[in-house]
Amino acid sequence: MSRRLAFSLVAVASLLATAPAHSQSPGLVARPRGAADDARGSIELVDPKVLRVCADPSNLPFSDRAGDGFENRLAALLAKKLGKDLAYSYYPGATGFIRNTLNAHLCDVVMGMPQGDDLVQPTNPYYRTSYAAVYRAGSDLEGLTSLADPRLAEAKRIGLVANTPPGNLLARYGLLGAVKPYPLVVDTRVDAPGADMIRDLESGAIDVAILWGPIAGYHAKKSAGRLKLALLSGDKGARMSFRIAMGVRHSDQEWKRELNRLIAQNQNEIDRLLADFGVPMIDEADAPITPAPVTPAP
Structure with missing residues (x-):
């Protein structure tokens, strides 16, 4: 990001x-x-x-x-x-x-x-969009929508960009010990923490990547089905969208x-x-938005 x-x-x-x-x-x-x-x-x-x-x-x-x-x-x-x-x-x-x-x-x-x-x-x-979790297709994280999901506490390695809002929820749920941090402050000309996190996810170095929705959606779409995305809901006053x-x-x-x-x-x-570009869009009720089809010219 x-x-x-x-x-x-x-x-x-x-x-x-x-x-x-x-x-x-x-x-x-x-x-x-x-x-x-x-x-x-x-x-x-x-x-x-x-x-x-x-x-x-x-x-x-x-x-x-x-x-x-x-x-x-x-x-x-x-x-x-x-x-x-x-x-x-x-x-x-x-x-x-x-x-x-x-x-x-x-x-x-x-x-x-x-x-x-x-x-x-x-x-x-x-x-309007939200932070998202990206995980490998076929993993046991299918259906994940919240960082309160107990499956994340089962020896999962979690990728997170430091000092972004999801970190507060991970702390509240006692999951910081499972976090592999990625830097927020980088020179974007030479570093790309989001792309690094996705490479680690695909290699198995982490089990789930917590990323800002447009970055998560972009890499999930590029993966040709290898990765899946779930938008995260806020909880306990923490805002995700x-x-x-x-x-x-x-x-x-x-x-x-x-x-x-x-x-x-x-x-x-x-x-x-x-x-x-794979950007996951949601309405004010957090329901996914599907773009309207193109109307053919008369």
Whole structure:
């Protein structure tokens, strides 16, 4: 997971949890609204003819310089609908990402931000998903939906990215001794903890991988049936699911409204794009969302 998204998810979970706050690494704290960082004021779009996007240059399945991530494909879709050219400013998804990109006016939108992160002004969400468990097909973990499942206590080796929300539930259920941790803070140009965890799962070094839903779904889909995915439900005040929106500057009100209109008008096409990458989508009742079929042109 990109550090930017992971940090945001933990911060949002910490703000919204009814249980004691999650343990936080540096930067994983509640942040004030970002108007102070947006010091250049309300100028809306620098170039109205170009959709300018800031993204991590090496963070599949979300984005990369080759344009192969689903956020790249989403940006291309929106640019086409808007009749704009598409341009990127790339920056590693670490602490300071928003300050050094969006709020520095190097771009006008960040494609994937959890709703509730005050560092940006979010649009309406364009999907909702959850953390997930990935396990080998044919294992005795079929039907797993909760980290409270007693099968996880039966000598299972659990892969987990450190300092992400599922760790709090694993601690409550006394399962931290079974955890093999993977680092959250990495240089995405050379390290990919999610991919490392999936390789360990396929080799048998771990029995289950706990990952953010889009990463879990992407690797499960690529496995050609070798791996299976189960979305995890929250428990005891721990939040597992999040709404994902686009992020714009707090000052850019009309731009936010334009993006909201675009999301509403193209939600079915957005759903199909996400499904192509294996992103597991859920509605507000946690029921799976299946994209609507394409209607043939008359």
